[in-house]
Amino acid sequence: MFLRLKKTKTLLLSSVIISAGLFSQAHDVSRGYEKPSDPLVARNLEQWQDLKFGLFMHWGTYSQWGIVESWSLCPEDESWTRRKPEHGKSYYEYVKNYENLQTTFNPVRFNPQKWADAVKRAGMKYVVFTTKHHDGFAMFDTRQSDYKITSSKTPFSRNPKADVTKEIFSTFRKEGFKIGAYFSKPDWHSDDYWWSYFPPKDRNVNYDPEKYPEKWEKFKQFTFNQLNEITSGYGKIDILWLDGGWVRPFHTIDPAVEWQRTIRVEQSIDMDKIGNMVRKNQPGIIVVDRTVPGKWENYVTPEQAVPETALSVPWESCITMGDSFSYIPNDNYKSAQKIIETLVKIISRGGNYLMNIAPGPDGDYDPVVYERLNEISVWMDKNQSAVFSTRSIAPYHEKDFYYTQSKDGHTLNVFHLNEGAEYHAPETLAFTVPETLHPKSLKVLGISANVRWEKKGNTIQVKLPEQKADLKYAAVIQITL
Structure with a gap:
């Protein structure tokens, strides 16, 4: 999903890996955590800790190929980045065909009310949606790029619900959910992050920002502008969930964490400027700058894992209902019993469970998902007083x-x-x-x-x-x- 490792290792937070074959975020969650001093943020965080069970949704053009979200664009030779030959014989042909998925993306069965009804019955109380993943395709109506769902190049742009972020947020907000906006700090489509003058080498920026400061400044402004759009034009937002932890100040790198050792250049995007802006737009918003310890990581986010013991800081495990964060045909969905067991373990250790469900290319969930949600709802109806708050x-x-x-x-x-x-x-x-x-x-x-x-x-x-x-x-x- 986000911070893939070369091999499964014991997490620094002493976690149990939920699904072998999927790779987990690793960072020392206890080091550098700063309790928010803003009383509005502290209150929001306290309320968020009451909710316990949330919905994560990874959705983008990649759902049409039924592949991993974004990562096949990354020129790192790992199991989750490998490309299918039928999608392009060379790397550059593959990228061209991947980005051309924009021209066929038309999820005509998109109905966020159906999702909200189903997950609400199952006890979920907040939603985090991928407004933009690492591939740079915006699932909102950004003015910074034409690589977006509302572009005239995208067939779904002619649908009255084309701005799916707006539709999802407004629908779930109406149903009483707290609203979370996932946003990828790296943008592999942006020429100011992966500059076309150089080939991309790995997940990181492909030039030295200190050597080309004007180029990096343009990327920082682009990122600032998109986050300003999301936090000023989409109603009340409770959580800003920032992914792509390799985009960070160089001095924050933890050399004990394998993936962080691949960061070789300064990639600060001025989180103070961004954080202050989003707090002005959305007073009290929780900011989750994943794996970057300090004032902008208001809660920590083990991935596909549950800590073995209670943590002393606010935390949330993001775990897939199936095997993948993105839509995969015939995915292996966890049983209702497994999901409830995972929920119990997480809340007993003081955390929240953010369960990912990926919509398909038609704009709906797999029918099995609705079966699982209904099964969970029966148990939740009887036992919710022991779960929430x-x-x-x-x-x-x-x-x-x-x-x-x-x-x-x-x-x-x-x-x-x-x-x-x-x-x-x-x-x-x-x-x-x-x-x-x-x-x-x-x-x-x-x-x-x-x-x-x-x-x-x-x-x-x-x-x-x-x-x-x-x-x-x-x-x-x-x-x-």
Whole structure:
């Protein structure tokens, strides 16, 4: 997706890789984090931490070929960048054909209300949409480039909903979602980033910005202008999610991280200027300058991974529903049980789950996606009080049990999982709590009958009634304190 590694390694944040074969972002999330001092940002961040479950959407012209988003343009010989011969015999022929996808992109089934309805029922409460990925194709009506969905070169430009970013944001906002704008800092289509005078060498700028400062200044202004358009012309935006962490001040490089060692030149785009501008346009907006520690990385973003322990900073795992961030025909979509297990693990460690669903070239999700969302919604209807507006609490995780607490501290939630097999609740659930815990009442969410339970020392034992057969994916015990 964003910060691909040459090989899967243990993350510096001690994460569990969710999907072998996909590559995860790595950076030391604990180093250099700065708590926002702006009270509006702090309040927005607190509200965002209540939401727990969000929708990520990668969508662009690349969906027509059913390939990885943008990365096939990158001249790095890695498994995710390899090009299919039928799309071009040479690199330059491939790039020409890729960029020509603009002339055939016509997602006539685009209906953001259908998406919003489905994901809202499944419990998602915020959305982050790719307004522009690394390939530079704008899914919004930018004035800085004609490489965009609203260009006359793009068939969909004649559709009244051609500005899909506007349509998605307005539709989801109307349904009560917080709105996030993903934006790629690198732009591989821009002649001011990959200058046509030189061939591109890798994902980085292909010239030395300090040697050609006028060229780099034009790129900085281009980036500033596009972000000004997004944050001033598309209504209330709650999150600016900046990707492409190799575009960064040279002094922020962490040499312990493999992909950051490939950055050999200064690529600062003046984040202070950009950040101050977007905060003027959108007071209180959360800015996520991924992997660049400091004042503009308001929360951290492990990719395709879940930290093994609770983190002391705000964080969000971005994980695909299928195997890919982009649309792939017949993708291998995770089961509803796997998705719920992942959600439970993330919230027990204090994070948010940003689940990616990629629309296809016709403008709709795969039918399997709607099946998964419906299955999740059934579980969420019964158990949402243990998910939203919660925080982590020790012991976080013991064996098959995971813990959260309500923000006010009056409720303890204990989730029971059974990974690796279809969930069947046992007759008895026994789990650890502090000896000083004094429960006032206990119930199992989704079961109307009273349950028998007792506390002995630091253990609570719950006897489940026959109705336990109705529990799917995970059982949730809710204790009032």
